[in-house]
Amino acid sequence: MSLRCIRLVTFDATNTLLKFKVQPWEYYTILGRDYGFEGSDEDLKLRLLDNYKFMWNKYPNFGKNQMNWEDWWRQVVKKTFDGQLPSNANIEGLANQLINDYKTTKCWYLRDGSHEVLNYLRNYGAFLGVISNFDPRLVEILRNVRIDYKLDFIYTSFDVGYAKPDPKIFNHVLMQNIPGKPKNLQPKNCLHIGDDLEKDYKAAKAAGWNALLISKNKNYEECIPKEHIFPNLIDLRLAISKNKLNVF
Template identity: 50%
Template sequence: MSLRGIKLVTLDATNTILKFRVPPWQYYADVAQDFGFTVDAQQVKTLSLKSFKTIDKKHPNFGRDTICWEEWWRQIVKSSFTGLLPAAADVDGIAKRLIEDFKTTKCWCKAHGSEKLLTLLRGKGISIGVISNYDPRLYEVLTNISLGSHFDFVITSYDVGFSKPDKRIFDYAMQEFKGFVAPSECLHIGDDVEKDYEGARAAGWHSVLVNVDVTETPPACKHVFTDIEALNLAIQHDNFVL
């Protein structure tokens, strides 16, 4: 993969450079068990995904303009256990534990090949950043999994007030670059077709999709890799043009 002319590369966080050690709903069930309750992880999953959509619609961007992000997650946790825990259960205690644990290596690990990718990019003299729809914990997460020092900047939707695929979050990233950079000199790497691939393209950037299920990607997505290691090989062999 040729990166000639690219000055800035940004990466998505969740499911791109960060991976869950276990599915979130399984970890929710594990923590509930620590509090003395047995719940079915698949039921937690169903409730969690539903509550995420409902609460995000009512309080977009982790409640940035309406409620604090911790309360946003408390509501997610409580909804995820609706009908699964007795009324006397310490759901606030479970939520507090989950909010803290999801800053740490208990829940997160580096995506395979992510450090190698960052080293390859740095070796080419490219500035590296993160653009993520995430709450303020992302800085701690990246530090805790020993990736934080690789980045020139980290941008969360919560901090800047708008989320991918909004063009403004990509414009904001260009302002973080030390010096002048044009959209055509920027590349974004992520796992979501709409938020990452199409969002970056609409901002005038190049984009690469890293998604294990490449068979489900639209034909318009030209630069698609099953994982970061496959992307690393393409960069090393310089075998296609953006």
């Protein structure tokens, strides 16, 4: 079966439409040098990942309803560099620079095939959007990589108040009065495309949506239909154009 029943298509952002130019711990290392950091990116990798996880568990969804999202990220940066900088280092300056740089093309680029798949779906008549676990910077990021104008809406977990894999974030989209959104949409008319098995594919399915996975991980074929998995957006667009897509 093809896309004939699909009227709304959403994408995840990170690692689906967007890619990091370098891994975050590598960029943290680069900027950290200007503030006296002398370690390696491997020194920061575990610290950053552990502190991000700690903050997410203690203050989920970038601190939604508990703190300002910028302060959430400042705490991540401070904890990551704790004991790693000279005592007189301007850690606030480093945190603010990282927060600002991660709005820009210094840190992000558009994944190959993004324009093409969006163009094809737009020509097909689909209503297009983004659903992503992200803070409010996402709108500016998508504008900076020049893809925002191809989207009808952008919803972040921070703005909605629910984070994937909670299916409520998908239900939220169906309840919103978005200009131009097709009327009488049902979950079966919706398709979500992302790179994370749990947060994108299974979460969308739990909401009653159709879902596709963008991943090169062959192990996923053991738990979901292989025709729902594509290694990249280019292959996805080709499958759509050749009417070889089976989302059901």
